Amino acid sequence: MTQPRLHSVQCLGARGLHRMAYAEWGDAANPRVLVCAHGLARQGRDFDVFAQAMSDRYRVVCPDVVGRGRSDWLADPAGYQIPAYVSDMVTLLARLDARELHWVGTSMGGLIGLGLAALPGSPVGKLVLNDVGPVIEAAALQRIGAYVGAPGRWPSVEAAADYLWSISASFGPHTREQWLALTRPMLKPCADGFELHYDPAIAVALRAITPEAARAGEAALWAAYDALRCPTLLLRGADSDLLSRDTAQAMTQRGPRATLVEFEGVGHAPTLIAPGQIAAVREFLLAP
Known part of the structure; x- marks a missing residue:
């Protein structure tokens, strides 16, 4: 398997500069750029x-959102918010x-793209939202909040992979080798084995969400969605607990009237590794 080129860019936050890392695939001179943003x-x-x-067909750029992967951690956890991520992008x-x-x-990463694409004069020409929309189900937030930021150390990559599978089985079927490939970049060495790559403080904002804040956020996200002017593809795991079928259907009827594609046997969220998942996105992006 070929390896990407690894780069970084300096971004401005409330406490000064921080470095955001990104991996890049394809011809570096290609003027057609595809940005892929993670969960x-x-x-x-x-x-x-x-x-x-x-x-x-593209120069493909895959950033590590600040606080994750090879990017810097922030001194103030209040900076781990969607508007700040949009600014970094x-x-x-x-x-x-x-x-x-x-x-x-x-x-x-879909919410970051939504925020960016809704800006006046946005350069985003096509948008793919992978299992996310303006309404995020409370049960999914509780499920994710139960493990994000929890301490964890493992003696081997294989042991870490077993743990990550236990909290990520909703990603759908993967071979052992596929899952190990997804696991390795999630880890960094520590004194007694491996630990997760991200700043545990990314969970602070998630756990601070109140019902009132959730309703206000939902209204703001619908307003952003209704402001979209670019062709939009909505992917949904048929068993998703984060993006409900009702919300997905509403997204096909308002704003950009997204095209909806569902994947059976998958919850939150499709990993875009299965050939059928790749084909659905490729067809949308390359269509005239």
């Missing part, structure tokens, strides 16, 4: 298989200088 507790190498599949896009920009975002 809450994941990192950009989740997209290795998908990025390679798309690198014949604006800096990244300035670096990339794309003539044509498409966005694929899984879960949190």
Whole structure:
């Protein structure tokens, strides 16, 4: 398997500068850029298989959102918020200088893409929202909040993979080798084995969400969704507990009237490794 080029860009936050790392696949001179943004507790190498599949047509860029992967951790956990991530991505896009920009975002990465694509004058020409929408089901937030930020150390990559599978089985069927490939970039060495790559403080904002804040956030996300002017593809795991079927159907009827594709046997969220998942996104992105 080929390896990506690894880069980083300096971004401005409330406490000064921080470094955001990203992996890049395909021709570095290609003016057609596809940005792939990961979920809450994941990192950009989740997209290795998908990025390679798309690198014949795009320069594919997969950032590690700040606090994850090879990116810096923030001194103030209050900075781990979608508007701040959108700001970081604006800096990244300035670096990339794309003539044509498409966005694929899984879960949190979809919300970042939604925020970016809804801005007046946004460069996002096509948007793929992978198992996320303006309404995030409370049961999923509780499930994710139960493990994000929890301490964990494992004596081997295989042991870590077993743990990560126990909290991620909703990703759908994967071979052992596929799961180990997804696991390795999630880890960093420590004194007695391996620990997770991300700042545990990314959970602070998640656990601070009140019902009132959730309702206000939902209204703001619907407003952003209704402001979209780009073609939008909505992917949904048929068993998803985060994106309900009702919300997904509503997204096909308002705003950009997203095209909905569901994947059977998958919950939250499709990993875009299965050939059928890759094909659905590729067909949408490359259509005239």
